[in-house]
Amino acid sequence: MPNALPSPIKKLINEFTKLPGIGEKTAARLAFYLLKQSKEELGIFSKTLAELKEKIVRCSICQNIAETDPCPICKDSNRDKSVICVVGEPLDMVALEGTSEYKGVYHVLGGSISPVEGIGPDQLKIKELQNRVEKGKDKIKEIILANNPTLEGEATAMYIAKLLKPLNIKITRIARGLPVGGDLEYADEVTLSNALKGRKEY
Amino acid sequence: MPNALPSPIKKLINEFTKLPGIGEKTAARLAFYLLKQSKEELGIFSKTLAELKEKIVRCSICQNIAETDPCPICKDSNRDKSVICVVGEPLDMVALEGTSEYKGVYHVLGGSISPVEGIGPDQLKIKELQNRVEKGKDKIKEIILANNPTLEGEATAMYIAKLLKPLNIKITRIARGLPVGGDLEYADEVTLSNALKGRKEY
Numbered sequence: 001m002p003n004a005l006p007s008p009i010k011k012l013i014n015e016f017t018k019l020p021g022i023g024e025k026t027a028a029r030l031a032f033y034l035l036k037q038s039k040e041e042l043g044i045f046s047k048t049l050a051e052l053k054e055k056i057v058r059c060s061i062c063q064n065i066a067e068t069d070p071c072p073i074c075k076d077s078n079r080d081k082s083v084i085c086v087v088g089e090p091l092d093m094v095a096l097e098g099t100s101e102y103k104g105v106y107h108v109l110g111g112s113i114s115p116v117e118g119i120g121p122d123q124l125k126i127k128e129l130q131n132r133v134e135k136g137k138d139k140i141k142e143i144i145l146a147n148n149p150t151l152e153g154e155a156t157a158m159y160i161a162k163l164l165k166p167l168n169i170k171i172t173r174i175a176r177g178l179p180v181g182g183d184l185e186y187a188d189e190v191t192l193s194n195a196l197k198g199r200k201e202y
Numbered sequence: 203m204p205n206a207l208p209s210p211i212k213k214l215i216n217e218f219t220k221l222p223g224i225g226e227k228t229a230a231r232l233a234f235y236l237l238k239q240s241k242e243e244l245g246i247f248s249k250t251l252a253e254l255k256e257k258i259v260r261c262s263i264c265q266n267i268a269e270t271d272p273c274p275i276c277k278d279s280n281r282d283k284s285v286i287c288v289v290g291e292p293l294d295m296v297a298l299e300g301t302s303e304y305k306g307v308y309h310v311l312g313g314s315i316s317p318v319e320g321i322g323p324d325q326l327k328i329k330e331l332q333n334r335v336e337k338g339k340d341k342i343k344e345i346i347l348a349n350n351p352t353l354e355g356e357a358t359a360m361y362i363a364k365l366l367k368p369l370n371i372k373i374t375r376i377a378r379g380l381p382v383g384g385d386l387e388y389a390d391e392v393t394l395s396n397a398l399k400g401r402k403e404y
Contacts (some may be wrong), residue, residue, distance in 0.1 A: 004299040005292070006269045008250070008257045015247045019232050028293055030221050031254075035267065039255055045217045048210070050248035052233075053241055055210045065237065067208045090207070091230055097206040 009035065061132065063125040064108040065090055073105060080104045082141040086129065086160060088112050088148055096146065104144070107132065112152035113159060121159060133164055142170045149176050211237065263334065265327040266310040267292055275307060282306045284343040288331065288362060290314050290350055298348065306346070309334065314354035315361060323361060335366055344372045351378050 005013075009031050016027035034042060058064070059071035066072065073079055083104030087093050093106050109124040121127075133140055145160060147153035161171050177195035178187055187195070207215075211233050218229035236244060260266070261273035268274065275281055285306030289295050295308050311326040323329075335342055347362060349355035363373050379397040380389055389397070 004275070004296050006258050006267055008254050008269070009267070011250045012254055015250050020235050021228070021231070026223070028296075029223070032291070032293060033222050034251070034254060035258070042251055042254055046248045046252035048213045048217050049236070049244055049251065052210050052214055052236060052244055056208050056237070065208055065211070067210070073206070089234070091234060094206050094230075 062106045062108055063110065063128055064093060064106060078103070081136075082139055083144065084129075084133070084140060084142075085144040085146050086157075087146045088153060088156070092146065092148070104142075109147075109156065112147060112150070112156045114152045124156070126160060126163070129160065130163060133167060133169065137167055137169070140169055142172060145171065145173045149174075264308045264310055265312065265330055266295060266308060280305070283338075284341055285346065286331075286335070286342060286344075287346040287348050288359075289348045290355060290358070294348065294350070306344075311349075311358065314349060314352070314358045316354045326358070328362060328365070331362065332365060335369060335371065339369055339371070342371055344374060347373065347375045351376075 012031040012034065013024065013027040016022050016030050017024055022030070034045070055067055056065050057067070057069050059066045059069050059074055061070050061074040064071050064073075068075070080103050084107050085093075085096065085102060085104055086107045086109060087096065088109055088111055090108055093108060096102050096106075107125070107129050109126060109129070111119055111124055113119060113121060113124065133143065143160075143164060145157040147157040147160075157173055161173075164171055175198055176191070177198050178184070178191060182191075184192065214233040214236065215226065215229040218224050218232050219226055224232070236247070257269055258267050259269070259271050261268045261271050261276055263272050263276040266273050266275075270277070282305050286309050287295075287298065287304060287306055288309045288311060289298065290311055290313055292310055295310060298304050298308075309327070309331050311328060311331070313321055313326055315321060315323060315326065335345065345362075345366060347359040349359040349362075359375055363375075366373055377400055378393070379400050380386070380393060384393075386394070
């Protein structure tokens, strides 16, 4: 940004550009938008940012972020503790919760195995999953691997499947196929091939 | 966002969605990105936000936001005070400064006349421009109307041109035509017609 801008704005633009997917132009638009807001509004935003990490802990059971340990889902007596759904990130869990279909519990790995980014199994909560499953072996009926359908997600799912195999618990992988509203014409080959392989009888 | 998320994150997502062009998914992505940052980083961001308005004043000459009054440009003895470039927003001025071609001073209106949004001449710094030009009449040689080439910008430029006409100062409007890198094939009719009308001899 040229020197023509006052430094408090330049600083805020700089902070915004650190965020993923936000370039200099978007950052400037956001900063100028905020400049038009009241001091109270800015104060609330500022306080929310400062307090973000203060009230958040990690659930010692599912490794998800939460305000309490155990988290509300792990504490909920209505959830089926015999099914564990393994996801990469907290938002993946949020997406699954959005379906209101799943009544089991979760395990949040904190990402996917990605040698390119230097993320190995040790950087994820895989050891914690292993311990959790070993301890609850008698009560756990199924482990659903809901890792992302990406290269990294598939690799992570495969790694976990191998790791947990000796425990003799049913391990499943979420279905891969054509998304609702998708178009065969525009689907990539791997998705189409998955859709064919996973076909079901009417 | 579903209730599955801890409230500090939900609050931050909520703050982000208030910003222009940021939907719930982007807001969630930003909030989770920030959750991974250190407390220090968050503290700096938070402080920058809180202090945004504290150190910013309005330049009493050009009406632009600045850290000092008059602003660095109005104070600069190397700038040509006899040419005033009228722009809508501070970022328009920043864009013009980016060309390093303009050596005059500015007047920032704070927007464009837009009856739809309830913005009339009184909500803009037009009165201030009029006073400024009237006071400096003998020294001012040209007023460049660099309002946006939108309906609202054109209306604002026309309004100002009419208002200042009695003062008998040269009033110009920035050229409208095809942008560099543009393609005739995809240009709209008005732009093309402007490009034709504004043609120049080699």
